[in-house]
Amino acid sequence: MNWENILEFARGPFFQVALLVFVAGMAYRLVRVLALGWKPDRVKAKGSRVGGVAVSFLKGIIIWPFVPWVKNTFSRNPVIYLAGGLFHLGLFVVIFLGTAHMLVWKSLLGIGWFTLPLPIVDWLAAGAIVAMIALFINRLVNPVLKLLTGPAEWLNWLIVFLPMVTGYIMTHHLWLEYDTLFALHMLAVDVLLIWIPMSRISHFMFYFFAKAIHGSDFGKRAVTP
Amino acid sequence: MEKSQTAVNTFVKETGAWIAAQLEACTRCGMCAEACHFYQGTGNPEYAPVWKIELLRRAYEQRFTLSGKFKLALGLEKAVTDADLTHWSEIDYYACTMCNKCSMVCPMGINLGSMIHDVRTGLSNAQAVPADLHAAVEKQENEGSPLGVTDAVFKQRIEWVADEWEIELPVDVKGADTLVVFSSIEVMKFPSNLAAIAKIMNAAGEKWTISTKGREVVNFGFYEGNEELTVLFASRVFDAAKELGVKRVMVTECGHAYDALRWSAANFMQVPAGIEVTHIAGVLGEFVKSGRIKLKPGAYDNDGAITFHDACKIQRRGSHIQEPRDILNILAPKSFKEMTPNKEEAICCGGGGGVIAIKDADPIRYAAFELKIDQIKKANAKTVAMVCSNCRLQFTDSVQHFNLDVKVAGLSQMVADALVEK
Ligand code: HEM
Ligand code: HEM
Ligand code: SF4
Ligand code: SF4
Numbered sequence: 001m002n003w004e005n006i007l008e009f010a011r012g013p014f015f016q017v018a019l020l021v022f023v024a025g026m027a028y029r030l031v032r033v034l035a036l037g038w039k040p041d042r043v044k045a046k047g048s049r050v051g052g053v054a055v056s057f058l059k060g061i062i063i064w065p066f067v068p069w070v071k072n073t074f075s076r077n078p079v080i081y082l083a084g085g086l087f088h089l090g091l092f093v094v095i096f097l098g099t100a101h102m103l104v105w106k107s108l109l110g111i112g113w114f115t116l117p118l119p120i121v122d123w124l125a126a127g128a129i130v131a132m133i134a135l136f137i138n139r140l141v142n143p144v145l146k147l148l149t150g151p152a153e154w155l156n157w158l159i160v161f162l163p164m165v166t167g168y169i170m171t172h173h174l175w176l177e178y179d180t181l182f183a184l185h186m187l188a189v190d191v192l193l194i195w196i197p198m199s200r201i202s203h204f205m206f207y208f209f210a211k212a213i214h215g216s217d218f219g220k221r222a223v224t225p
Numbered sequence: 226m227e228k229s230q231t232a233v234n235t236f237v238k239e240t241g242a243w244i245a246a247q248l249e250a251c252t253r254c255g256m257c258a259e260a261c262h263f264y265q266g267t268g269n270p271e272y273a274p275v276w277k278i279e280l281l282r283r284a285y286e287q288r289f290t291l292s293g294k295f296k297l298a299l300g301l302e303k304a305v306t307d308a309d310l311t312h313w314s315e316i317d318y319y320a321c322t323m324c325n326k327c328s329m330v331c332p333m334g335i336n337l338g339s340m341i342h343d344v345r346t347g348l349s350n351a352q353a354v355p356a357d358l359h360a361a362v363e364k365q366e367n368e369g370s371p372l373g374v375t376d377a378v379f380k381q382r383i384e385w386v387a388d389e390w391e392i393e394l395p396v397d398v399k400g401a402d403t404l405v406v407f408s409s410i411e412v413m414k415f416p417s418n419l420a421a422i423a424k425i426m427n428a429a430g431e432k433w434t435i436s437t438k439g440r441e442v443v444n445f446g447f448y449e450g451n452e453e454l455t456v457l458f459a460s461r462v463f464d465a466a467k468e469l470g471v472k473r474v475m476v477t478e479c480g481h482a483y484d485a486l487r488w489s490a491a492n493f494m495q496v497p498a499g500i501e502v503t504h505i506a507g508v509l510g511e512f513v514k515s516g517r518i519k520l521k522p523g524a525y526d527n528d529g530a531i532t533f534h535d536a537c538k539i540q541r542r543g544s545h546i547q548e549p550r551d552i553l554n555i556l557a558p559k560s561f562k563e564m565t566p567n568k569e570e571a572i573c574c575g576g577g578g579g580v581i582a583i584k585d586a587d588p589i590r591y592a593a594f595e596l597k598i599d600q601i602k603k604a605n606a607k608t609v610a611m612v613c614s615n616c617r618l619q620f621t622d623s624v625q626h627f628n629l630d631v632k633v634a635g636l637s638q639m640v641a642d643a644l645v646e647k
Contacts, residue, residue, distance in 0.1 A: 214334030
């Protein structure tokens with residue numbers, strides 16, 4: 001067995017299995033939660049629930065929670081805002097607007113889109129990696145995070161970190177053969193895909209529910225969420 | 226059955242999809258900690274809002290999710306025990322006012338305040354409630370009020386107030402438009418508030434009444450998370466309103482009661498149709514705007530800066546953010562100054578949610594209040610106005626404790642004292 005075979009495996013059957021686990025797993029998680037039943041809110045609204053949801057999402061749109069000056073809590077824990085924001089920004093740009101990844105989407109969905117020039121993607125990838133290291137250290141030292149962090153949280157971090165660094169090293173042709181790195185990158189990606197539905201990385205799906213519930217509750221009370 | 230089993234059963238029963246989705250959305254990022262005045266005041270990581278729903282999360286995951294079952298089987302996480310209940314009873318009752326500030330800060334928008342209320346329900350069913358808080362609940366069950374305002378005491382208090390301030394307080398008037406329900410904090414500790422509100426209602430020509438049956442607006446069952454008693458206490462008010470045939474119930478300077486009656490009741494009981502629930506803060510705004518009462522402009526402009534404390538249940542959770550400000554801008558256009566942060570982002574006083582009724586919680590209640598002191602000092606305020614008598618109790622007590630040179634004022638009182646006779 002050599003790296004070429006591993007790469008083939010990781011890009012081929014293993015990737016397909018991982019993708020299947022990811023899709024089926026997320027669907028299972030969603031159904032499982034929704035099956036618990038939704039109790040309608042019977043309280044007469046003062047403001048607009050839908051309006052509240054809209055504002056909640058507008059404020060939440062990916063970047064806003066990380067914009068430092070909108071929350072007075074920033075000064076007390078800046079790392080989580082700055083590093084958390086930079087990490088997610090880098091992540092989204094890399095996986096949606098990097099050329100290599102867009103091509104993956106194209107092969108899966110059949111449609112492609114514009115991509116950003118490599119240097120920009122590359123710098124954001126580097127930023128995301130640095131941010132992840134900052135988040136790691138923050139988890140080690142912040143008293144609240146120490147309390148909240150168990151093996152699952154460390155694994156989340158590691159399993160997102162691995163595709164990041166292998167991708168970055170590969171792009172820069174460092175240390176190992178390109179194929180070796182590509183194989184490692186793909187293995188890491190496959191593991192990530194399988195891990196997401198089993199862990200809190202699935203937060204991106206439930207984010208939309210939580211934000212909507214929040215907005216609706218504030219809208220009902222006619223308060224800006 | 227073991228206590229912990231009762232609690233877990235309650236958690237499981239309460240966990241509908243909306244709760245589950247929020248528990249799943251949490252990334253355990255810890256940002257909510259910095260929003261909580263109890264964490265900020267003490268630095269105790271266990272007061273992080275997300276940690277206050279830890280038992281709910283564990284119960285949910287171990288019952289409904291594969292990863293939860295897996296962690297349980299591997300011994301990475303333990304089932305909820307009786308010792309846990311005792312431990313979290315202190316965290317959830319001593320160190321949370323259910324002000325929901327944390328949900329404003331959580332990047333996922335998780336409504337932590339209402340979930341902490343659900344945790345309290347589990348603790349209440351398992352009888353893991355701090356003794357003095359529960360004693361107050363029982364007192365309200367048996368005597369009609371947590372502060373011992375029995376029928377006889379109420380009648381006597383009302384007569385005394387009418388006498389002392391020479392004011393008319395209509396009692397049990399059928400066909401009145403508005404049923405005014407005071408909190409026993411006002412009745413016992415701030416009786417001049419009764420006179421002030423009566424004066425305002427009379428001046429506005431409102432057809433109003435008090436009820437001897439629905440005479441307590443405070444709902445200590447809601448503080449405790451006791452579902453049965455919450456309903457009982459709320460129905461005392463609603464039944465009185467039905468009997469008197471009023472169009473609306475007006476909650477006076479009490480926040481928690483407003484949250485219970487106006488924003489939650491329909492979800493846990495049958496509320497009578499056609500009866501609106503309002504708050505004095507909204508009614509004051511309405512009276513001033515429509516010209517039913519007239520205020521002396523600048524009446525409070527000569528006593529140094531005045532600031533306004535936003536109560537979590539009346540402003541952030543109740544939307545009466547603008548009315549008090551409009552009024553203060555008439556009463557003290559030059560000396561009204563905002564604290565920062567304010568309005569829906571305001572910092573809670575630290576006394577609500579039943580916390581002030583728990584003796585052992587005093588040190589952290591004072592610690593949380595230090596944030597408020599800081600805000601007041603930065604605004605350079607000599608007077609702090611507010612529309613919640615529970616906040617007012619916390620303020621008066623803490624101002625004394627810290628020996629501060631700050632006046633604590635109820636807005637109704639300020640309005641009543643600045644009425645222009647027509
Ligand atoms: C709608 C999309 C998403 C939203 C709104 C979102 C939001 C958040 C927030 C608010 C946090 C906590 C703050 C922080 O630590 O940065 C977080 C943490 C995290 N997110 Fe996301 N996220 C999204 C998508 C993703 C995706 C797609 C991934 C990975 C594939 C991801 C991976 C992570 C990781 C690993 C953490 C934990 C970082 C730590 O150790 O503190 N997120 N996310
Ligand atoms: C189907 C999944 C994926 C495939 C086929 C794939 C493939 C690739 C390829 C071909 C490259 C470019 C190498 C080059 O330009 O020489 C790359 C780079 C990279 N990948 Fe992936 N990748 C996948 C998923 C992911 C995921 C999920 C992440 C992050 C969590 C990730 C992070 C990166 C990073 C950070 C780079 C380097 C970008 C740069 O520095 O410009 N990849 N990947
Ligand atoms: S801020 Fe929200 S997502 Fe972060 S730990 Fe607190 S509850 Fe969870
Ligand atoms: S509701 Fe208020 S008191 Fe309770 S945890 Fe959240 S911020 Fe703290």
